[in-house]
Amino acid sequence: MGKTALSWSGGKDACLALDYLLANGISVEVLITTKQPSAKRTYGHGEKTNLLVKQSESLGIPIHFIDTDIDNYTDRFVEELKQMKIKYDLEAIAFGDIYFTPHKDWGEKLASTVGLQAIYPLWRKKEEVDALLKSFIQRGYRAKVIRVRPDCLSDSWLGREIDDEFFQKIKLEEVCPMGEAGEYHSFVYDGPIFSKAVSLLTKETVLWEGSKKVDYHLIHDGEVEV
Secondary structure, three states, X not given: OOOEEEEOOOOHHHHHHHHHHHHOOOOEEEEEEEEOXXXXXXXXXXXXXXXXXXXXXXXXXXXXXXXXXXXXXXXXXXXXXXXXXXXXXXXXXXXXXOOOXXXXXXHHHHHHHHOOEEEOOOOOOHHHHHHHHHHHHHOOOEEEEEEEOOOXXXXXHOOOEOOHXXXXXXXXXXXXXXOOOOOEEEEEEEOOOOOOOOOEEEEEEEEEOOEEEEEEEEXXXXXXXX
């Protein structure tokens, strides 16, 4: 497999996909993230873009933000991906989806339009997702829950560390342990492929697009960066 781009959310699925790609000798040239034009936040997770920039710096892989909204999401992605294909001499784009077929269909069509191969390193049956979450934890990654769907999980899950205790407790809930349906979102701040941890300090809970989200602030030169 040649040079590859990775659709990047900053969460555990994208991070585990990156881990698997690197372990298989695949060169990941760029992380691609969609963001909202009117805010410095990612599309979907609602994460602050400065946090993802810090992840990119620690991973040693450049990040490219695509400004878009729901009305032109696919068109803007295609437009920008064509440019990334030329800039990085890409042959493929990878996604962190696990079993949700509509997302896979969308990604494969997107890749085909641009002339790239679509890769899904985490793809498996719904019944097998427990092993993925366990693998993420056992590999030494550190992540926190940053957002939950109010119809799936209570606010008490916000800010939780994704660790062995989390693994045991999330399986007791009527949700996908990996949050494949968006039951929760996460932010990875450290792990074996990071050169250094993303230093997080204070947090506050904000309302973002109808659900509560934990905002973490960066520590930069001893100062809190909001």
